Amino acid sequence: MRPPCPSTYERGWFQMKEKLKSVGKNRWEIPIGSRTKEPRMRVPGRIIGSQKIIEWAEDAAIEQLTNVATLPGIVRYTVGMPDIHWGYGLPMGAVSAFDEEEGIISAGMTGFDINCGIRMIKTNMSYEEVRPRIKELINALFRNVPSGVGSKSRLRLTPGELEEVMTRGAEWAVEKGFGTREDLLHLEEGGVMEGADPEKVSPEAKKRGMPQAGTLGAGNHFLEIQRVEELYDAKRAEAYGLVKDNIVIMLHCGSRGFGHQIATDYLRILDRAVKKYGIALPDHQLVCAPATSQEGQDYFAAMKAGVNYAFANRQVMTHRIRESFEEVFKRDWQDLGMDVLYDVCHNICKYEEHIVDGEKRNLYVHRKGATRAFPPGHKDVPAAYRSVGQPVLIAGSMGTASYVLSGTEQAMMETFGSTCHGAGRAMSRKKAIKSWHGDEIRRSLEKEGMLVVATSPKVIAEEAPAAYKDVDEVVESVHAAGISLKVARLVPLAVAKG
Amino acid sequence: MDYEFLDFTSDVLFRAYGRDEKELLVNAAKAMFSVICEIGSVRPVRTVEIACSGASLEELLYEWLSTLLTESEIEEMFFSEFHIDVIEERDNMLSLRGRALGEDATVEKGATLVKGVTYYQLKVEKRDGGYAATVSLDI
Structure with a gap:
């Protein structure tokens, strides 16, 4: 296996991995002394995953966990998920x-794609009912939800509307007729993070955001029709409204160019802050500012605007998805049972209360490609799910299974109320394009009963299933570690990609 | 060679070359837009003025590419031709004025979405009487 990037190669392939210590079933520690250069690690690293997951992990990714462990005010340990x-x-x-x-x-x-996340919409239709219409359905979705580089949204926000999107998120979209208030009761944060400040967002970000609301984007973002293949936990499945063999829709996207621009702007601002506050950085890309500083709080307020934009974006697309089903089945979406199951954010920074060494503390929790997994009884779990725990939505790669999991107390105790987010890339896009042609992948998936529509065959090749790790192994790891529990396995029937 | 792509698991890493600073920046822009769109079929029919500055050539390159990316999304355009009119040094800052030419973005000519230019492995080196720049893009 070749190293994933030149820096790893130069430094020796298994230098970091050799330092890992098993500290329990599916748990590994990167000891404090693992990083031998300045700045030194303040806390250890912790990775959740099976032996196989560790074999798959890149040394460079483990090294990145040790870099983050050097930053001021880091609490307990940096956590790596199986993906x-x-x-x-x-x-x-x-x-x-x-x-x-x-x-x-x-x-x-937090990442460039602020509040990249997943939303799941249920239906009351069985696979048998939908099967004959799948092609028609995925084409309607592809037509109605703008996707791909160069696509245009039907929705053009005015500056006033964008201001509302930034501060009110999905609530704005619902008020505009893109969904119902009931939807808001089934979203992380209720679809809006309080404290977003449009003044902290640049004019460039605003200009980039205005034409893009209601668009899927491209790359690994997708819209997928799935079948509930297996249920593992009857009680939680019932609470979430999941029925074996029924159809659900999974939507994966984020805050589009609006969030990308906020990230770009604040990388510059925080780069200056690092120098101003004398923070020793082991990696330029970790630019940051003290949590109490003006720059740190400005970023947090701007990031929340990006978070809210993504919530609104997924809400508008939910409406388009419902319209597409109505168009194909000639029935109201309510009649088709198209309620929102949940909406999770997996690129985000949150201000949360956690118990560390028996003491309640308020922390800034950065989840990058990681999902909140709050347990039964937590006040931030929607009332409908509070007795069983928060739904966690995990996306597989194209052509592979996805999962619904449930948050646990173990996650609160061990991983700051967090779990994995998906499969995780294993091969470069360049290599994927060289290895396969998109049309071959499309045909082979079709043979297995899955339709793919995309703007170009290149996108399909980039996202080929073999370019990703095995999502089943990732999910088994978090389930075995108890940081979230399996509720349902979903298999793809058709996917629309940007 | 104007530019080449290097193997990189997560995203895009490229190396652009130029006999001078201007050519280096132009070739880096071509590399980035060859990721974003089918650059060979994008007609240079509309012009957008670009101005940016940075404390070093590396920073100027980062700002140039980031500004181009921002402008292409704001204007909903793909760019295929780039010109640097002036690079000047004042108060320890390098400033640039240039132009990007292209046409309205369409799905047919679109390729891969670039979220941003990153600091990872960002490097400008003088070599063989010219310049080489390494840039990674988050896609």
Whole structure:
């Protein structure tokens, strides 16, 4: 197996992995001394995953966990999830929490795609009912939900509307007729993060955001029709409204160019802040500012605007998805049982209360390619699910299974209320394009009973199933570690990609 | 060679070359837009003025590419031709004025979405009487 990036190769392939210590079933520690350069690690690293997951993990991603462990105010340990893979600064599939007084807030640790996340919409239709119409359905979805580079939204926000999107998120979309108030009761944060400040968002970000609301984007973002293949937990499945063999829709997207621009703007601002506050950085991409500083709080307020934009974006697309089903089945979406199951954010920074060493503390929790997994009884779990725990939505790669999991107390105790987010990339896009042609992948998936529509065959090749890790192994790891529990396995029937 | 792509698991890493600073920046822009769109079929029929600055050539390159990306999304255009009119140094800052030419973005000519230019492995080196720049893009 070749190293994933040149820096790893130069430094020796298994230098970090050799330092891992098993600290329990599916738990590994990267000891404090693992990083031998300045700045030194303040806390250890922790990885959740089976032996196989560790074999798959890139040394460079593990090294990134040790880099983050050097930052001021880091609490307990940096956490790598089983879907860990190299990212900018913080790896994807990682969680890091910082003290509200001594710690930092980082744009690099939230990622370019602020509030990239997953929404699931249920239906009351069985696979047998939908099967004959799948092709028609996926084509209607592809037509109605703008996707791909160069696509245009039907919705053009005015500056006033964008202001409302930034502060009110999905609530704005519902008020405009894109869904119902009931939808809002089934979203993380109720679809709006309080404290977003449009003044902290640049004119460029606003200009980029106005034409893009209601668009899927491209790359690994998708819209998929899935069948509930297997239920593992009858009580939780019932609470979530999941029925075996019924059809659900999974939507994966984020805050589009609006969020990308906020990230770009604040990488510059926080780059200056690093120098101003004398923070020793092990990696330029980890630019950050003290949590109590003006720059840190400005980023947090701007990031929330990005978070709300993504919530509104997924809400508008929910409406388009419902319209598409209505168009094909000639029935109201309510009649088709198209309620929102849940909506999770997996690129985000949250201000949360956690218990650390028996003490209640307020922390800035950065989840990059990681999902909140709050337990039964937690006040931030929607009332409808409070008795069983928060739904966790995990996307597989194209052509592979996805999962619905449930948050646990173990996640609160061990991983700052977090779990994995998906499969995690294993092969570069360049290599994927060289290895396969999109049309071959499309045909082979069709033979297996899955339709793919995309703007170009290249996108299909880039996202080929074999370019990703095995999502089943990732999910088995978090389930075995108890940081979230399996509720349902979903298999894809048709996917629309950007 | 104007530019080449290097193997990189998560995203895109490229190396652009130029006999001078201007050519280096132009070739880096071509590399980035060859990821975003089918650059060979994008007609240079509309012009957008670009101005940016940075404390070093590396920073200027980062700002140039980030500004181009921002402008292409704001204007909903793909760019295929780039010109640097002036690079000047004042108060320890390098400033640039240039132009990007292209046409309205369409799905047919679109390729891969670039979320942003990153600092990862960002490097400008002088070599063989010219320049080489390494840039990674988050896609």
